[in-house]
Amino acid sequence: MAAPVPVIFNNGRTCPVIGLGTWKSKPGEVTQAVKDAIDIGYRHVDCAHIYLNEKEVGDALRAKFEEGKIKREDIFITSKLWCTFHRPDLVEEAIKTSLKNLGLEYLDLYLIHWPQAFKEGDDLFPKDSEDKFIPSAVDYVDTWGALEALVEKGLTRTIGLSNFNRRQIERVLEVAKIKPAVLQIEVHPYLNQEKLFEFCKSRDIAVTAYSPLGSPDRPGAAPTAPQLLQDPRLLALADKHSKTTAQILIRYAIDRGMIVIPKSVTRSRIQENFNVFDFQLTLEDIKQISALECNGRLCTMGE
Numbered sequence: 001m002a003a004p005v006p007v008i009f010n011n012g013r014t015c016p017v018i019g020l021g022t023w024k025s026k027p028g029e030v031t032q033a034v035k036d037a038i039d040i041g042y043r044h045v046d047c048a049h050i051y052l053n054e055k056e057v058g059d060a061l062r063a064k065f066e067e068g069k070i071k072r073e074d075i076f077i078t079s080k081l082w083c084t085f086h087r088p089d090l091v092e093e094a095i096k097t098s099l100k101n102l103g104l105e106y107l108d109l110y111l112i113h114w115p116q117a118f119k120e121g122d123d124l125f126p127k128d129s130e131d132k133f134i135p136s137a138v139d140y141v142d143t144w145g146a147l148e149a150l151v152e153k154g155l156t157r158t159i160g161l162s163n164f165n166r167r168q169i170e171r172v173l174e175v176a177k178i179k180p181a182v183l184q185i186e187v188h189p190y191l192n193q194e195k196l197f198e199f200c201k202s203r204d205i206a207v208t209a210y211s212p213l214g215s216p217d218r219p220g221a222a223p224t225a226p227q228l229l230q231d232p233r234l235l236a237l238a239d240k241h242s243k244t245t246a247q248i249l250i251r252y253a254i255d256r257g258m259i260v261i262p263k264s265v266t267r268s269r270i271q272e273n274f275n276v277f278d279f280q281l282t283l284e285d286i287k288q289i290s291a292l293e294c295n296g297r298l299c300t301m302g303e
């Protein structure tokens with residue numbers, strides 16, 4: 001199997017192209033999943049405060065450090081600033097909470113999870129009587145300044161954005177002393193993000209594809225919703241390459257030049273999702289897959 005080639009960021013740092021996603025991975029499952037992933041060869045884990053499992057991810061990391069399987073510098077760890085902590089004076093404490101939970105002294109990448117800021121406080125999903133999120137007046141441009149300070153303090157090596165659109169990224173770029181290195185967004189054949197990806201390339205911002213398998217375990221997924229992993233057009237391509245549909249979907253991100261973070265808590269799938277370095281999609285395959293675009297966004301922050 002050919003060795004995976006890492007993505008190089010605009011600050012010269014590198015990032016393994018495949019990471020293990022951890023959203024919805026239950027605290028009782030995620031420790032084993034991260035241990036399995038490290039044993040299989042993953043050197044990148046995607047975390048977030050809001051996934052409420054960073055401590056259990058940290059348990060796996062600590063076990064693998066103690067075992068001597070990996071050293072801290074061998075693994076790339078991402079976390080994300082939740083929407084209730086956008087106020088600049090809350091940002092350092094927020095990253096320190098993630099660091100403490102993960103048992104780390106620094107992150108490789110810290111992202112603003114969503115551009116929208118919620119009312120500060122203990123409630124991570126503050127809502128009004130009409131079930132609408134209660135906003136905070138903080139502008140993400142000011143939050144960005146606080147993330148830059150985290151790099152200067154050595155709490156994270158690299159900073160970036162998640163779920164930002166072009167206009168929002170441009171606003172950050174206008175004020176940035178440190179340019180965002182990464183944009184993490186939903187990307188898969190039903191939402192191929194071609195325009196935003198081209199924009200990011202033009203600004204030297206790497207793109208990480210989340211929900212690359214169509215997030216079948218996402219909360220609220222309608223039983224009748226189309227299942228990306230079962231799409232007959234993808235099944236046919238999988239057949240052509242003697243691979244699984246999941247492997248085609250992962251390669252779809254990598255062969256376009258993205259980082260990709262499939263989630264699984266199942267050892268055989270964690271292995272399958274990593275066994276993608278012995279084949280490549282052709283330009284024609286990529287064109288065919290991209291034609292499945294249907295503005296099929298799966299992940300929103302609601303109102």
Ligand SMILES: NC(=O)C1=CN([C@@H]2O[C@H](COP(=O)(O)OP(=O)(O)OC[C@H]3O[C@@H](n4cnc5c(N)ncnc54)[C@H](OP(=O)(O)O)[C@@H]3O)[C@@H](O)[C@H]2O)C=CC1
Nearest residue numbers: 021022023210211212213214215217246262263264265266
């Ligand atoms: N920045 C952001 O706002 C967001 C970031 N993310 C990140 O991206 C990661 C991935 O996205 P996510 O939404 O979780 O969804 P994915 O598209 O990665 O799908 C995960 C689901 O696919 C199943 N699965 C995994 N591998 C296979 C396989 N080979 N064959 C069949 N089924 C498989 C998993 O099952 P099982 O686990 O049971 O094996 C799980 O049900 C997240 O976990 C999170 O880290 C996601 C959403 C938003």
Ligand SMILES: CC(=O)C(C)=O
Nearest residue numbers: 023048050113299300
């Ligand atoms: C999954 C995730 O990152 C969300 C919903 O913010």
